Amino acid sequence: MLVYRGFSQIAPSATVLTVGNFDGVHLGHRALLARLTAAAKSFGLPAAVLTFEPHPREFFVPESAPSRLSTLREKLELLADDGVNMVHVCHFNARFAALSAEEFIERVLVDALRVRHLIVGDDFRFGAGRAGDFATLRNAGARLGFQVESMESITLDGERASSSAVRNALQSGRLEHAARLLGRPYSIDGRVMHGDQIGRQLGFHTANIRIKHERPPLQGVFAVEVKGLPGGPHRGAANLGYRPSAQQVVRPLLEVHLLDFCADIYGAHLNVRFLHKLRDEMKFPDYGALKAQIASDVAAVKQYFQL
Template sequence: MLVYRGYSRKAHSATVLTIGNFDGVHLGHRALLARLTAVAADAGLPAAVLTFEPHPREFFAPQSAPSRLSTLREKLELLADDGVDLTYVCHFNGGFAALSADDFIATVLVDALRVRHLIVGDDFRFGARRSGDFALLREAGARLGFQVESMPSVTLEGERASSSAVRNALEDGRLEHAARLLGRPYSIDGRVVHGDKIGRQLGFATANIRIKHQKPPLQGVFAVEVKGLPGGPHRGAANLGYRPSANRVTRPLLEVHLFDFCADIYGAHLNVRFLHKLRDEMKFPDFNALKGQIANDVETAKAYFQF
């Protein structure tokens, strides 16, 4: 998949395009992407996505913006996995937010991305003050020579698959339900870095994984699977949070203890899949109480895997 920053470079050919934030790339997004790639294949054109960085809600209300399900890198990897050929990452700033709906159609869709067929969700709005809608797109398409279609929402057991629904499930510790909404277990990517070696002192060595999520959508202790190492995936127990009992950190830290694994993996880029929540983070009165709880967590995680 080719990735372009912005839309200043005119597309080399006409495109079949969809637009959205695609946070988490859940079942609703994946149904839309499946339709996108099918139409693109039939037309012999590239399947293209226009997405935004930062998320518009982070631009307009950074203090109240929800946690992100995926970083930009994670989102791009997921889009590539679903067959997208081109992704345009538009910098969402004041100038872009002020672009009128008509100017967005003319400048971005027609002139830059050369849209031939546009597929959007049934709730899609665009342009300054969200003034543009599906009816305006249909009218513009008839005048300017591109087709427009709308994708209905995807529901699962009566619930609309959405980033908010996934986020709520993760925050509540309902990881299995989040996985059903996503079509896969929720995961976070990161690189293994040197830590303070407290895990070794406790008898459970951990891989300290630097993550880019400033405000991850879940916290606590989990049974996990880790991809990115030889012989994997590997199973383990992970803590994601602020370590209130041992050298509390100010940024969320992901620590993973892999079962029956011993190797130098510093610098490795790993994908951690969260399968089941064991408990919330908690503060323990002393080192021995913490060590005992970690031992219990590891045994509980092993029991989950029937390890």
């Protein structure tokens, strides 16, 4: 998959395009991407996505912007998995936000991305003040030579599949429901780094994983599967949070105790899939109490996996 930053480089060919944030790449996104790739095949053109960095809400209201479900790297990996050929990452800044709907269509969609066929969600709005909508696109397409189609939202048991619905499920510990909305278990990527080896002192070797999420949408202790190591996926118990019972950290840290793997994995890039929440993070009076709770958590994870 080709990835372009900004619009200084014009798309190498005409495109079948969709536009959106695609945070989490949930069932609704994936249905849209399936239609995108099918249309691209019928036109004999690349399936292209225009997405934004940062998320527009992080630009407009940073103090109240929601937690991201996926980092840019994770999002790009998920888009590639769904068959996208080309992604244009737009730097969302004041200059871009000020583009009128017509300027966005002519300068971005037509001149830079060479759109031949555009597919958008039924709630898609764009341009300064969110003035542009589907009717705006359809009228411009008739004038400028591209086709436009919209796609209705995907619902699951009456609930709209959306990034907000996934985020709410994760925050409330309903990981199984989040997985249904996503079409896969929620996961976070990160690289294994050196830690303070407290887990080893307590008798539980842990992989300390540096993650890019500044405010992950979930915290606590979980049953997980880990991909990225030989012989995987491997099962484990994970803590995601700020370690209130050890040397507390400023940024959230993901620590994973693997049940069936023991090797030097420093530097490895791992994908951790969150399958089931055991409990919230809590502060213990001493390391003895912490060790006992970890042993209980590991036992609960083994029971979850029926080991």
